[in-house]
Amino acid sequence: MRHTIVVDLGYGDAGKGRVVDALCAESPVAAVVRFNGGAQAAHNVVLPDGRHHTFAQFGAGTFRGVRTHLSRFVVVDPLALAAEAAHLVFLGVRDPFSSLTIEADALLATPWHRAANQARERRRGAGRHGSCGLGVGETVAYGLAHPSEAPRVGDVLDPVRLRSRLAAVRDRLTASVGPLQAPSVDEVAAVFAAFRDAVRIVDGSFLGGLLRSGRCVFEGAQGVLLDEWFGWHPHTTWSTTTFANAETLLAGAPAERLGVVRTYTTRHGAGPHVTADPALDRAVPEPHNDTGPWQGGFRRGHFDAVAHRYAAEVCGGVDALAVTHLDTPERVPTLGICAEYSDLDRIPVGVRGDLAGQERLTTTLAATTARGVYRPSDWAAEIGALLGAPVVLGTDAPTGPPVIRRTLAAAP
Structure with missing residues (x-):
């Protein structure tokens, strides 16, 4: 039995909810385990009948009847959880709390x-x-x-x-x-x-039994480029967004490290976004991500292979990739891939804890521009080659048909 860890290799919003829902639909899953973040997560799942929910603390496998476990690395907000449960009930999920377990040591948001x-x-x-x-x-x-x-x-x-x-x-x-x-x-x-x-409410030993009971999907929140130690400080989250927390919880149990990216790179809020292109903001509708009173605007850009390679490197590599929004390049002919920056060959990986170094990197990236944007003939194959991992799962946009494409591109 091999578990799966789902991590966003961007700034969040890459489609983790869609991917987790797909994983829970294609084969039996014992539980979705949340291993970072809290109520600020926003993982959208749209069912074929049009029902839509933005998963925050409940796992994105809930529509499939898969239980959720909130680990000690999750910040639990009871008020937000109650509101989320009420919306799930409205959508037809019976008693969402009955399929939820929470580790006693998790922090409470007030x-x-x-x-x-x-x-x-x-x-x-x-x-x-x-x-x-x-x-x-x-x-x-x-x-x-x-x-x-x-x-x-x-x-x-x-x-x-x-x-x-x-x-x-x-x-x-x-x-x-x-x-x-x-x-x-x-x-x-x-x-x-x-x-x-x-x-x-359970203690720390509960998860071990859950892992032995069947395959679990570990659902990450936010994205690696927002990581508390390796993101563009100070425009980051107070959370470890790499595979590290999940692997701590797994305690040696085998797991596939699945990185998620869109065919275009997005960022919600302040901070560097090297490939941002205002023309794409107009060309690519975004029904589930809009300007927020706290985060600010939602920016779209060309696929940023440089930043996503950095994310994969920070994570220690990925076993496989999931690529979402595969229908977008067909609809937006101006969309491309950026494989290099104007004055930076590679984003250097800093030392964990050196936030001053990450802030200097933020300043550098804020002044950096994209170079050599091009349009590939096969997006899945090109993304897999650029990030050095096989693309094993792909989806269209969350509002489109529930198309799941498996084994899109072999390892380079």
Whole structure:
């Protein structure tokens, strides 16, 4: 038995939801395991009958009846989770919480984390980082600053301890940021008590049994080019977006490392996007990604082979690739592939933890332009050759027919 780890090799939004849904549809899957991020994830799945859901904390295999496990690396937001579950029920999913397990050690996001995140981002003005405004990074930062007191999922089982930790979050963040628009501690504790009664909370040993019960798909959030240590700092996420967390959870169990890319490179929010082309913004409709109040605009660009090669290198390589939006080149004749930059042969891989070095790289990339954009005759084969891995799965755009094309291009 071999598990699958799905990681986005771009800036997010490459189509991980579509890919995970396809993997869960083609063969039995015991569970989708989330291994990073939180409520800011936005993995779109559109069913043939038109039903559409943006998966954030529930796994993108939910429509296929596949259970979800939120690992300790996920930031859990009970309020956002309740809203997501309600939408799934509206779409016909019966009792989504019954197929959800959550590790007790996962951090809890609170309304104060969200309010503090938004306040800090507003104060940055034109220098915004591109946050989603949901408090995920704020929750992680608080957990690093106060590791023994940060609210965790398991705390909902102890109302006294939970209330004490919620009050501490409120007080510390208010002292740091100023007055925050958020409910009272009692109101939040009541919502978290309902969360406690709705979900199954498990310890760290649970996942081992899940892995032995059948094939699991590990669903990553965001993209490698947004990685907390290797993305273009400070326009990054507070999350490890490579295969690392999943492989820690797998503890040596075999898994295929599947990298996901679009036929064109997109970026939602601030930060360098070397191949961005405003003409593509007009040519390629994007029904599920639009300008957001916190992230900013959604930018489209030619396939950035340089950046995606960097992502694969940062990850330590990929076993295979999934390419989404394969129908787009047929509809957009101006779309091409960029295999090199004007003044940079290769994006250098820095040292984990050297954020100053990543910020210097961000400055360099902001001044870099694309060169040699060309249009291949076979997009899947060309992308596989450029990234050095076989393309084993491909899909059209999420709003198109559910076309799944297997083994599109052999290894170069």
